[in-house]
Amino acid sequence: MHHVLVLNASYEPLNVCSVRRAHVLVWKGKAEVVESHAQPLRSAAGAFVRPHVIRLLQYVRVPRAIKRRISRRALFARDGWRCVYCGTREGRLTLDHVVPRSRGGDSVWENVVTACAPCNLRKGDRLLEETSMSLPHPPRAPAPxxxxxxxxQRVPESWHPYLPSLEAA
Known part of the structure; x- marks a missing residue:
């Protein structure tokens, strides 16, 4: 399945959608094609531009504090697919609550980190101060x-001009 990068009217990246959804937005006059594929979309009635990057014509105000659900995949990607305590990429990665849920910790981005199974087992339901473990930096919500x-699954080359600091994400 091909994906299309959706930009706000200000060229700020907003989301990724399907080619079909992007085509509908363009067809309804809600977006314009900024980058397109060489191959057109074909139908029985004709051929259309296949969007690769679209820009909304009306600015969409995005709330700064978007609450995105925590998923293991997003958490592991945020932490670079490594244990934040020992830095290993080996073994099974798990989700660890910095302040354990048994001690009142919530399941929020600022309280969960990636930990390998041995480190998570070693920490258990204790606070960091009660162990010899430490965090290199406090956890925070990932960038959009x-x-x-x-x-x-892969970021196409034509998206790079619209995505600031790909390495920072």
Whole structure:
């Protein structure tokens, strides 16, 4: 399945959608094609431009505090697919609550980190102060760009000018 990058009217990346959804937005006059594929979309009635990057014509106000659900895939990607305690990429990765749920910790981005199974077992339901473990930096919600990168299995070259700091996500 091909994906299309959706930009706000200000060229800020918003989301990724299907080619079909992008075509409908363009056809209804809600978006314009910024980048297109060489191969057109074909139907019985004719051929249409196959969008690769579209821009909405009306600015969509995006709330700064979007609450995105925590998924293991997004969490592991945020932490670079490595244990935040020991730095290993080996073994099974797990989700660890910095402040354990048994001690009142919530399942929010600022309280969950990626941990290998041995580190998670070693920490258990204790606070970091009660163990010899530490975090290199406090956890925080990932940048919206991370979700765009996860939605598209590979980021096409033509998207790079519209996605700031791909390495930072």
């Amino acid at each position: 760009l991370l979700f765009i990168r996860l939605a598209a």
